[in-house]
Amino acid sequence: MTPKVARYLAEMEPATPCLVMDVDRVEQNYARLxxxxxxxxxxxxVKANPAAPILERLVGLxxxxxxxxxxxxxxxLDAGAAGERVSYGNTIKKERDIAAxxxxxxxxxxxxxxxxxxxxxRSAPGARVYCRILVGNDGAEWPLSRKFGxxxxxxxxxxxxxxxxxxxxxxxxxHVGSQQVKTAAYEAAIAKVAMLFxxxxxxxxxxxxxxxGGGYPVRYKSEVPEIGAFGDAIMGAMTKHFGNALPExxxxxxxxxxxxxxxVQSEVVLVSRKGEDxxxxxxxxxxxxxxxxxxxxxxxxxxxxxxxxxxxxxxxVTIAGPTCDSTDTLYEKSNxxxxxxxxxxxxxxxxxxxxxxxxxxxxxxxxxxxxxEIYI
Amino acid sequence: MTPKVARYLAEMEPATPCLVMDVDRVEQNYARLxxxxxxxxxxxxVKANPAAPILERLVGLxxxxxxxxxxxxxxxLDAGAAGERVSYGNTIKKERDIAAxxxxxxxxxxxxxxxxxxxxxRSAPGARVYCRILVGNDGAEWPLSRKFGxxxxxxxxxxxxxxxxxxxxxxxxxHVGSQQVKTAAYEAAIAKVAMLFxxxxxxxxxxxxxxxGGGYPVRYKSEVPEIGAFGDAIMGAMTKHFGNALPExxxxxxxxxxxxxxxVQSEVVLVSRKGEDxxxxxxxxxxxxxxxxxxxxxxxxxxxxxxxxxxxxxxxVTIAGPTCDSTDTLYEKSNxxxxxxxxxxxxxxxxxxxxxxxxxxxxxxxxxxxxxEIYI
Numbered sequence: 001m002t003p004k005v006a007r008y009l010a011e012m013e014p015a016t017p018c019l020v021m022d023v024d025r026v027e028q029n030y031a032r033l034x035x036x037x038x039x040x041x042x043x044x045x046v047k048a049n050p051a052a053p054i055l056e057r058l059v060g061l062x063x064x065x066x067x068x069x070x071x072x073x074x075x076x077l078d079a080g081a082a083g084e085r086v087s088y089g090n091t092i093k094k095e096r097d098i099a100a101x102x103x104x105x106x107x108x109x110x111x112x113x114x115x116x117x118x119x120x121x122r123s124a125p126g127a128r129v130y131c132r133i134l135v136g137n138d139g140a141e142w143p144l145s146r147k148f149g150x151x152x153x154x155x156x157x158x159x160x161x162x163x164x165x166x167x168x169x170x171x172x173x174x175h176v177g178s179q180q181v182k183t184a185a186y187e188a189a190i191a192k193v194a195m196l197f198x199x200x201x202x203x204x205x206x207x208x209x210x211x212x213g214g215g216y217p218v219r220y221k222s223e224v225p226e227i228g229a230f231g232d233a234i235m236g237a238m239t240k241h242f243g244n245a246l247p248e249x250x251x252x253x254x255x256x257x258x259x260x261x262x263x264v265q266s267e268v269v270l271v272s273r274k275g276e277d278x279x280x281x282x283x284x285x286x287x288x289x290x291x292x293x294x295x296x297x298x299x300x301x302x303x304x305x306x307x308x309x310x311x312x313x314x315x316x317v318t319i320a321g322p323t324c325d326s327t328d329t330l331y332e333k334s335n336x337x338x339x340x341x342x343x344x345x346x347x348x349x350x351x352x353x354x355x356x357x358x359x360x361x362x363x364x365x366x367x368x369x370x371x372x373e374i375y376i
Numbered sequence: 377m378t379p380k381v382a383r384y385l386a387e388m389e390p391a392t393p394c395l396v397m398d399v400d401r402v403e404q405n406y407a408r409l410x411x412x413x414x415x416x417x418x419x420x421x422v423k424a425n426p427a428a429p430i431l432e433r434l435v436g437l438x439x440x441x442x443x444x445x446x447x448x449x450x451x452x453l454d455a456g457a458a459g460e461r462v463s464y465g466n467t468i469k470k471e472r473d474i475a476a477x478x479x480x481x482x483x484x485x486x487x488x489x490x491x492x493x494x495x496x497x498r499s500a501p502g503a504r505v506y507c508r509i510l511v512g513n514d515g516a517e518w519p520l521s522r523k524f525g526x527x528x529x530x531x532x533x534x535x536x537x538x539x540x541x542x543x544x545x546x547x548x549x550x551h552v553g554s555q556q557v558k559t560a561a562y563e564a565a566i567a568k569v570a571m572l573f574x575x576x577x578x579x580x581x582x583x584x585x586x587x588x589g590g591g592y593p594v595r596y597k598s599e600v601p602e603i604g605a606f607g608d609a610i611m612g613a614m615t616k617h618f619g620n621a622l623p624e625x626x627x628x629x630x631x632x633x634x635x636x637x638x639x640v641q642s643e644v645v646l647v648s649r650k651g652e653d654x655x656x657x658x659x660x661x662x663x664x665x666x667x668x669x670x671x672x673x674x675x676x677x678x679x680x681x682x683x684x685x686x687x688x689x690x691x692x693v694t695i696a697g698p699t700c701d702s703t704d705t706l707y708e709k710s711n712x713x714x715x716x717x718x719x720x721x722x723x724x725x726x727x728x729x730x731x732x733x734x735x736x737x738x739x740x741x742x743x744x745x746x747x748x749e750i751y752i
Contacts, residue, residue, distance in 0.1 A: 092696075151652075359739065362737060366448065
């Protein structure tokens, strides 16, 4: 938690549940990433947190943007971004949304299928397009399965077809999974992309861009490698495979830029046991999986906690949200421990919750309104 | 899909994604449930769908209400329900929410722990309280784990304590899990409750109510037993264990009353394959797990589909939502098949989606607004 956030919570005592976010920290993270990958163009993955103060700050820093929907395209434009700085990176788009983005100046689009390519040819004529290929997600705490991307052989054919359709067959992309803690995942994917570059050049299609996606990890409960290690591994692999003919490098960080800038504060609603001799207490918070903490599904993302009793004796806990739904349980198997002194009414903080929280919040499950958002 | 919903979709062509709901069907389901369990008092589980037209219709029918939060209490009151017809059934409540509900006339509250009981004694003096006990959820498609309820021995002590604290130790409750397809689950739970009734009577606490919770199943993709089978099993078990001294019987149906009254209509955004020889197509809809279909988590609830090509040749599909999140995949392992003729732009209907959909919808994940809701 940054000192600014800590001070705000202490002085303002905002109603819970709330997210308090230090926008200066986003700027620092942007600078750290720039330093680690100076040759890469940063497209902020807006879906991680689309709040206007974040987008506006990043516009001021010269960032580019990766939008998942036409609504996110509009958020970027509203924040002052030029259309040509926005990539429409979702491979699943309604054709009328493609047309609407194109009309607003967007000129870069992702695809991974022939049907999507035909939509782009019709509704974004001449635009830069890039094909997403399937790569391994081993090492990712929030992996991406086969939903996005296509096999390399299909990508090769589609890129040739893109060119024939009058589109600019601009690049290739992949995504190694979010919260990826292994640098080798990027190295393997770059090798795969490089071979496809060569194949396409032989087919007469001159690809000029590699989009490395996101995935750069953030420190939650456990340590992760420094961003410098990812920068070194990525540039090492790029140089090994492309030599001096480096293509344009695009990265799409989301979590890395915003996660540790934010803290969710929550009130403890109840601490109880299921039987008198039960060693495990249940701690119920006023935010849960349907209040925004969706990435705790399967206990994938393990947030760190702060409580007013830190340092005092701890015991094992199951941590759950406030709704009448059992799936609204955050951590049951991850061996969380919290102070024995914890009581209902206590405020606790969930650390590094600036990414992938606010937008997930259900509109009104069990009648609960989404969390408050405060940007300072 | 009821004829009224089918006619509305054909004539009005509402923007997708949307839920269209036939409120008359809710009334018919209420009557069916009344017929199956004439001695039970129906407390509608508001969380299943809190839309005002539904609450108002149920108020008119004389229904009681089970609220999960103070906000849901207010929705009931706004719809015209009297405070004494509302039960605050969540065992996890902020004390100020208990006080607020009490101030609005609510006189029935659930609990399953000493800490919660103490809050009730302070902030809802003299109210009727009922203790939720843990029972098996075997046979439920949406089970409830150990998040709610306590062990029987603890419940016994807490009910005695409730009485000592000046509360009305009114009842005992359990929940066999949602979409429960086995009548035996209720029979086993009733036997457990009946023994506790006897124990408490010996301890001088005269309990007068059994709350059987909800769980009554709805037909999704597969057949389920008729509601009459549940009514017979429940009343058989009640009579067996309580004889002529039947306590007041409370049931908390949610899904059963509203699910099959509603249909979600969605637009197909993309149909694609990951490789040219891939036998499985991916069908991407404009609604997914974060647009309201949260109960497809783990492919637990299997909705039925209707398409414009029904009857034509089908093939295997994976069905996914529109967001840049792989967990936003509805069905990958459940052997869904859809017509080979299905194309982007087609409208498909997800049947029996009137329960546990609208409120789950994320406020803006990936920039997508929650689905439209239409009550007719």
